[in-house]
Amino acid sequence: MSEPLSTMSVDNPAAPAAPVGPGEPSKDQSASLWSDARRELLRNPIFVISSVYILIMMSFAFVPKLWTRVDPQDCQLNYGSGEPMFTPGHWLGTSQRGCDYWSHTVYGANPSLQIALYATVGIVAIGLPLGVLAGFYGGWVDALISRLIDIVFALPFLLGALVILGMLRKYSIWTITLVLVVLGWTTVARIMRGSVIAAKNLDYVQAAKALGAKNSRLMFRHILPNAIAPVFVIATIALGGFVAAEATLTFLGVGLQEPAVSWGLMISRHDDFIETWPHLTLIPVTVLVGTVLSFILIGDALRDALDPKLR
Amino acid sequence: MAPTTEVQARFGPSIPGTDPSAPLLAVEELRVEFRTRAGIAKAINGVSFEVNSGETLAILGESGCGKSVTAQAIMGILDTPPGFITGGQIKYRGVDVLKRSKEERRQIRANKIAMVFQDALSSLNPVFTVGFQLAELFRKHRGMTRSDGKKRAIELLDLVNIPAARQRVNDFPHQFSGGMRQRVMIAMSLALDPELLIADEPTTALDVTVQAQIMNLLADLQRERNMGLILITHDMGVVADVADRINVMYAGRIVEKAPVFDIYAKPSHPYTKALLESIPRVDLKGQQLNVIKGLPPNLTQIPVGCSFSPRCRYAQDVCKADPPPPLYPVQPGISSACHFWKEVRGDE
Amino acid sequence: MSDLVLETKDLVKYFPLTRGILFKTKYGDVKAVDGVNLNLRRGETLGVVGESGCGKSTLAKLLVGLEKPTSGSIVVRGQDTAKLSGEEMRLARRNIQLVMQDPYTSLNPRMTVGDIVSEPYQIHPDVAPKNQIRKRVHELLELVGLNPDHINRYPHQFSGGQRQRIGIARALALKPEIILCDEPVSALDVSIQAQVVNLLEELQDELGLSYIFIAHDLSVVRHIADRVAVMYLGKVVELGKDTEIYDHPTHPYTQALLSAVPVPDPTLRGHRDQIVLQGDVPSPANPPSGCRFRTRCWKAQEICATQEPALEPRDKSPHPSACHFAEERDVIHATQ
Numbered sequence: 001m002s003e004p005l006s007t008m009s010v011d012n013p014a015a016p017a018a019p020v021g022p023g024e025p026s027k028d029q030s031a032s033l034w035s036d037a038r039r040e041l042l043r044n045p046i047f048v049i050s051s052v053y054i055l056i057m058m059s060f061a062f063v064p065k066l067w068t069r070v071d072p073q074d075c076q077l078n079y080g081s082g083e084p085m086f087t088p089g090h091w092l093g094t095s096q097r098g099c100d101y102w103s104h105t106v107y108g109a110n111p112s113l114q115i116a117l118y119a120t121v122g123i124v125a126i127g128l129p130l131g132v133l134a135g136f137y138g139g140w141v142d143a144l145i146s147r148l149i150d151i152v153f154a155l156p157f158l159l160g161a162l163v164i165l166g167m168l169r170k171y172s173i174w175t176i177t178l179v180l181v182v183l184g185w186t187t188v189a190r191i192m193r194g195s196v197i198a199a200k201n202l203d204y205v206q207a208a209k210a211l212g213a214k215n216s217r218l219m220f221r222h223i224l225p226n227a228i229a230p231v232f233v234i235a236t237i238a239l240g241g242f243v244a245a246e247a248t249l250t251f252l253g254v255g256l257q258e259p260a261v262s263w264g265l266m267i268s269r270h271d272d273f274i275e276t277w278p279h280l281t282l283i284p285v286t287v288l289v290g291t292v293l294s295f296i297l298i299g300d301a302l303r304d305a306l307d308p309k310l311r
Numbered sequence: 312m313a314p315t316t317e318v319q320a321r322f323g324p325s326i327p328g329t330d331p332s333a334p335l336l337a338v339e340e341l342r343v344e345f346r347t348r349a350g351i352a353k354a355i356n357g358v359s360f361e362v363n364s365g366e367t368l369a370i371l372g373e374s375g376c377g378k379s380v381t382a383q384a385i386m387g388i389l390d391t392p393p394g395f396i397t398g399g400q401i402k403y404r405g406v407d408v409l410k411r412s413k414e415e416r417r418q419i420r421a422n423k424i425a426m427v428f429q430d431a432l433s434s435l436n437p438v439f440t441v442g443f444q445l446a447e448l449f450r451k452h453r454g455m456t457r458s459d460g461k462k463r464a465i466e467l468l469d470l471v472n473i474p475a476a477r478q479r480v481n482d483f484p485h486q487f488s489g490g491m492r493q494r495v496m497i498a499m500s501l502a503l504d505p506e507l508l509i510a511d512e513p514t515t516a517l518d519v520t521v522q523a524q525i526m527n528l529l530a531d532l533q534r535e536r537n538m539g540l541i542l543i544t545h546d547m548g549v550v551a552d553v554a555d556r557i558n559v560m561y562a563g564r565i566v567e568k569a570p571v572f573d574i575y576a577k578p579s580h581p582y583t584k585a586l587l588e589s590i591p592r593v594d595l596k597g598q599q600l601n602v603i604k605g606l607p608p609n610l611t612q613i614p615v616g617c618s619f620s621p622r623c624r625y626a627q628d629v630c631k632a633d634p635p636p637p638l639y640p641v642q643p644g645i646s647s648a649c650h651f652w653k654e655v656r657g658d659e
Numbered sequence: 660m661s662d663l664v665l666e667t668k669d670l671v672k673y674f675p676l677t678r679g680i681l682f683k684t685k686y687g688d689v690k691a692v693d694g695v696n697l698n699l700r701r702g703e704t705l706g707v708v709g710e711s712g713c714g715k716s717t718l719a720k721l722l723v724g725l726e727k728p729t730s731g732s733i734v735v736r737g738q739d740t741a742k743l744s745g746e747e748m749r750l751a752r753r754n755i756q757l758v759m760q761d762p763y764t765s766l767n768p769r770m771t772v773g774d775i776v777s778e779p780y781q782i783h784p785d786v787a788p789k790n791q792i793r794k795r796v797h798e799l800l801e802l803v804g805l806n807p808d809h810i811n812r813y814p815h816q817f818s819g820g821q822r823q824r825i826g827i828a829r830a831l832a833l834k835p836e837i838i839l840c841d842e843p844v845s846a847l848d849v850s851i852q853a854q855v856v857n858l859l860e861e862l863q864d865e866l867g868l869s870y871i872f873i874a875h876d877l878s879v880v881r882h883i884a885d886r887v888a889v890m891y892l893g894k895v896v897e898l899g900k901d902t903e904i905y906d907h908p909t910h911p912y913t914q915a916l917l918s919a920v921p922v923p924d925p926t927l928r929g930h931r932d933q934i935v936l937q938g939d940v941p942s943p944a945n946p947p948s949g950c951r952f953r954t955r956c957w958k959a960q961e962i963c964a965t966q967e968p969a970l971e972p973r974d975k976s977p978h979p980s981a982c983h984f985a986e987e988r989d990v991i992h993a994t995q
Contacts, residue, residue: 032813033769203765207829210723210757212749213782221778225769373848474938488939489711518710518875520936523919527935545849548878548921552928571925589853591882593920594927594991596902598882600857603850606818 047301050294060109075099116242122181131192229306240295333405341399350611369554425500442480490521562618579647670731693893706884760842762822779832820851899978909976918990
């Protein structure tokens with residue numbers, strides 16, 4: 001990220017990077033900005049490491065049998081002496097209640113990542129079209145949507161979530177997702193609106209308009225492909241944010257409830273014992289922070305790779 | 312007050328080791344490269360020239376030829392990284408600026424050399440009034456009080472013909488029109504009484520009538536103050552109106568040096584000649600515009616030999632082999648980096 | 660011979676100035692284009708010159724249909740485009756195409772050259788059958804001097820001059836009669852400008868195109884234009900054949916503008932008639948009464964403030980000039 005990119009200033013000798021002469025044979029078929037971005041990403045070690053980490057966490061969540069044979073609910077009550085036990089077959093030991101801690105760690109990924117994925121799909125599904133409408137049509141459509149965004153944006157996130165979940169009194173993956181979507185779509189809508197407004201005044205959109213292109217073509221051919229990149233970035237970072245948000249809500253008691261297994265629950269159950277058995281808190285915290293951080297780093301890498309102004 | 316301090320108060324501290332008889336600015340064999348992901352771009356490949364007091368030197372070239380990078384290197388505002396000065400000397404009155412301490416370099420560049428940029432709006436700080444920005448210069452470099460600094464600021468705005476300077480001194484940069492902003496920029500560059508002014512495309516962003524005003528102003532100021540002026544531009548028309556001597560740059564090298572009258576009457580380098588034939592003139596009808604085929608080279612892969620040879624109608628095998636043609640002396644004051652300068656000039 | 664392909668009648672475009680966020684109140688207008696009458700004949704090039712803020716870019720947008728006129732009409736081949744429905748308008752646009760100023764921003768970076776040049780056929784599917792499109796694109800690329808094998812490349816793989824050729828190919832796709840060039844060479848390097856200017860001239864000869872050439876560079880306009888309109892603050896102040904405008908200008912603004920154009924010939928230094936204008940262009944939201952140039956004009960008298968001079972031939976001006984005191988003055992050649 002600190003490496004200087006060749007910027008496109010007027011007198012920069014490195015630009016244009018490689019104008020091809022009229023006679024040269026075409027050497028590279030796929031030089032689209034998307035494939036350039038892909039190549040750039042695969043060369044970025046931070047992106048690769050973060051992606052591998054996320055893939056592992058995904059497999060924790062969706063194919064846990066790959067990682068552990070022990071069912072997290074299968075707790076040996078005779079271990080439940082109130083102390084974590086280290087016995088053969090439990091390489092991270094057991095929780096206070098005699099449940100295998102490694103299996104909890106693996107299975108605990110599932111609700112976090114499910115909620116994060118659903119919530120992200122949700123905010124994009126709501127925020128993207130609203131942002132596009134506001135940006136493209138402007139006028140009263142924009143005024144209406146923008147005010148709505150302002151109102152939702154003005155709600156304090158945590159307080160809003162506590163109040164809504166308190167009202168619903170049902171703490172499942174779906175209610176948590178719902179709350180996160182209701183309070184979170186504004187970011188995507190705002191970004192998309194700005195991005196569409198910037199794109200719609202670009203010369204090539206005007207050129208297509210002058211050719212007589214209809215709104216649908218302007219939208220899907222010219223504006224969206226050039227305006228959507230920031231949404232990928234925001235969505236990726238939001239994934240991380242939602243993993244953290246789920247843990248926070250669970251920790252505060254308005255998220256998932258036992259006997260569900262989740263990182264948030266593991267932290268909230270064991271934080272009282274941080275002095276005596278720190279590993280019980282540190283293990284879920286570590287995988288959680290690793291996941292959030294990886295999503296954010298992937299988002300950053302995407303931003304760098306997708307921004308055509310930097311190339 | 313002793314005369315020396317009076318001089319200092321106006322011109323800043325004197326620089327030890329300077330030789331008043333040496334040229335005002337001499338650039339020798341300057342080399343600059345940009346180390347980018349795409350490779351090493353050789354922006355300047357051995358550029359030498361000098362400017363004296365009271366003289367206007369035009370550096371003429373297209374974008375990417377290295378003319379602005381030359382100015383940045385002289386001013387010490389090259390972006391490092393990716394830009395690096397890899398060789399050569401920049402001498403102010405015989406003192407190699409690059410070999411001096413950071414502090415001395417700063418002294419020379421702050422007090423003796425000033426620069427006017429193309430885009431005045433982005434060169435001025437938008438959150439301060441122009442008066443404040445000018446006064447700050449005097450406060451910082453000349454130890455003046457705020458009110459004295461402000462008085463000088465008004466004088467300067469007057470000098471660059473800004474109407475109602477006394478009121479406008481309290482305006483912010485965005486409150487000025489494009490031409491007026493460029494005047495403010497010039498006022499700022501003159502604040503510390505530089506001996507050399509470098510103007511990098513000073514009128515490119517301006518309308519033609521405003522361009523004429525600004526060029527007249529620059530020429531007047533230069534004459535009054537006996538400054539050296541380096542005018543960096545791509546505009547052959549502007550150059551014809553104000554320059555004394557011209558250096559034509561191409562792909563990081565100077566390809567032709569000549570006094571202004573000679574170069575337009577009889578260019579000695581094929582590139583200069585082709586450029587002159589490719590621009591339309593407002594006072595002529597039915598001109599045939601001559602096209603320079605191809606593109607300027609990519610600076611990460613400059614052709615061997617003469618870098619203009621792939622586009623040149625005079626080129627022969629010798630041009631396509633290293634070493635590139637040196638600057639051949641054509642006449643006193645004229646030199647050309649072309650093996651076939653005689654053919655180009657039509658001499659013989 | 661001299662059949663009209665385009666005519667504007669009292670073309671006006673005002674942009675309202677509004678205050679307030681929810682309840683907008685209008686407090687004025689920017690009079691960007693204010694009563695412009697121009698016509699264009701087949702195979703002819705009409706140059707439109709003026710400084711920034713004179714309304715030439717708004718005029719371009721009106722002509723290609725990117726803006727709707729406040730009043731007045733644009734007649735293309737006898738058809739008043741203002742009276743057309745949306746669909747008819749889309750079809751009428753075929754006939755007048757646009758070449759834009761900045762080759763770096765006028766091409767969609769996510770589309771290949773083939774996509775860009777064939778887009779006009781996608782938008783107007785009746786122009787060429789689907790199986791012909793590829794062949795047409797090939798021909799167009801060849802016509803503008805690009806290698807048709809580069810059809811799958813993206814704009815960032817080309818230089819500025821080549822990109823401008825792609826833009827010209829796109830404009831030619833629908834076989835328009837009129838091409839509106841909005842500063843087509845001002846973003847290009849000097850050595851590349853001539854390539855594009857020459858290409859435009861060759862295409863005109865070959866295809867019988869009519870050009871409206873909008874530019875601030877008076878030298879380029881002189882080179883390419885047959886007739887020239889000089890604009891100031893939303894109005895045409897002088898209109899004539901290129902020799903009339905350049906060699907025998909009669910409007911003071913034209914004279915000032917021309918005298919400021921640098922000529923690449925140092926022997927003319929100090930021998931030309933220089934007119935230095937005072938002050939800045941007034942705001943188009945609040946233009947001066949009468950003649951709009953009078954606040955900066957050395958000839959201005961009382962009548963200039965009260966009576967707006969019409970654009971018409973005058974005693975000392977055989978071609979139309981909007982000045983009460985129109986009189987010839989040569990400013991671009993050396994005076995003795």
